[in-house]
Amino acid sequence: MSTLHPLFQLYAVLIGLVLGSFWNVAIARWPDHQSVITPRSRCLTCGTQLAWHDNIPVVSWLWLRGRCRHCDSPIAPLYPLVETLGGLLGWLLFTRLAPSPDALDAQSIGAWAVYMMLIGCVVIATYTDVRHRIIPDEVSLYAIPVALGLVALLELGLGFVGFPSPGWQGAVLGAAAGGGFLGAVYVAARVITGEYALGLGDVKLIALIGAFVGPAGVMIVLLLGSLLGSVGTLIATVILCRRVYPPFGVALAAAAVAYLLWGPEVVPAVVPGLARFIPGG
Numbered sequence: 001m002s003t004l005h006p007l008f009q010l011y012a013v014l015i016g017l018v019l020g021s022f023w024n025v026a027i028a029r030w031p032d033h034q035s036v037i038t039p040r041s042r043c044l045t046c047g048t049q050l051a052w053h054d055n056i057p058v059v060s061w062l063w064l065r066g067r068c069r070h071c072d073s074p075i076a077p078l079y080p081l082v083e084t085l086g087g088l089l090g091w092l093l094f095t096r097l098a099p100s101p102d103a104l105d106a107q108s109i110g111a112w113a114v115y116m117m118l119i120g121c122v123v124i125a126t127y128t129d130v131r132h133r134i135i136p137d138e139v140s141l142y143a144i145p146v147a148l149g150l151v152a153l154l155e156l157g158l159g160f161v162g163f164p165s166p167g168w169q170g171a172v173l174g175a176a177a178g179g180g181f182l183g184a185v186y187v188a189a190r191v192i193t194g195e196y197a198l199g200l201g202d203v204k205l206i207a208l209i210g211a212f213v214g215p216a217g218v219m220i221v222l223l224l225g226s227l228l229g230s231v232g233t234l235i236a237t238v239i240l241c242r243r244v245y246p247p248f249g250v251a252l253a254a255a256a257v258a259y260l261l262w263g264p265e266v267v268p269a270v271v272p273g274l275a276r277f278i279p280g281g
């Protein structure tokens with residue numbers, strides 16, 4: 001349990017809500033390669049530009065009872081859900097990185113900002129992978145150099161190397177290890193079975209996750225993701241009584257978030273030998 005002042009925790013929730021609001025824009029626009037900066041948010045039905053007071057995370061949706069103020073058409077509950085997820089994950093990650101008042105410093109706040117970007121990328125990837133079966137390059141391939149730069153900045157600018165940040169060399173190795181491993185599986189599956197066992201988007205996504213968490217972290221995420229993916233597929237196949245092709249990106253995304261929030265406790269408990277590979281863990 002965090003002993004941080006509740007006000008700090010509230011800040012983390014509020015910033016998380018705002019980030020969630022931005023993730024919504026990205027979810028709607030990046031699959032079509034549209035800009036997330038312009039134009040400003042509009043109603044998808046009548047096209048009316050949203051005033052700032054109709055664009056407040058969660059609150060506006062509740063206030064307008066899930067309908068557009070101008071044309072009364074319904075606004076999907078997905079929007080407040082993603083915003084709520086942003087607030088929740090923002091709070092959980094903050095209390096993980098700064099569990100006590102003495103841990104609250106430039107390093108932990110910097111790490112929080114950097115790792116909220118990873119969470120944002122995997123949340124957006126999850127939605128687009130389920131809905132459109134694609135993972136946009138904006139949250140995978142193009143984000144890799146940004147991730148490498150941010151991890152380097154944490155290390156060289158703030159002197160921070162520790163869970164979950166592997167330092168810049170670890171970041172390069174992590175991207176190469178994750179992307180290289182799944183890339184090899186992708187090629188091997190294609191050659192041997194002639195089928196695409198996974199998408200190239202999954203390869204780019206795990207390379208991004210590797211850039212954020214380093215080589216040991218990315219292997220743990222791969223292990224956990226494969227486990228979640230297999231169990232999820234099994235359950236879905238039994239329930240739906242037909243063969244399903246699960247979006248592997250979703251399993252990787254869930255594994256990455258789980259690693260960020262609970263890795264240092266859960267990993268040693270499950271696989272004792274892996275604990276020493278977690279940076280600063």
Ligand SMILES: [Zn+2]
Pocket residue numbers: 043044045046047048068069070071072073
């Ligand atoms: Zn409208």
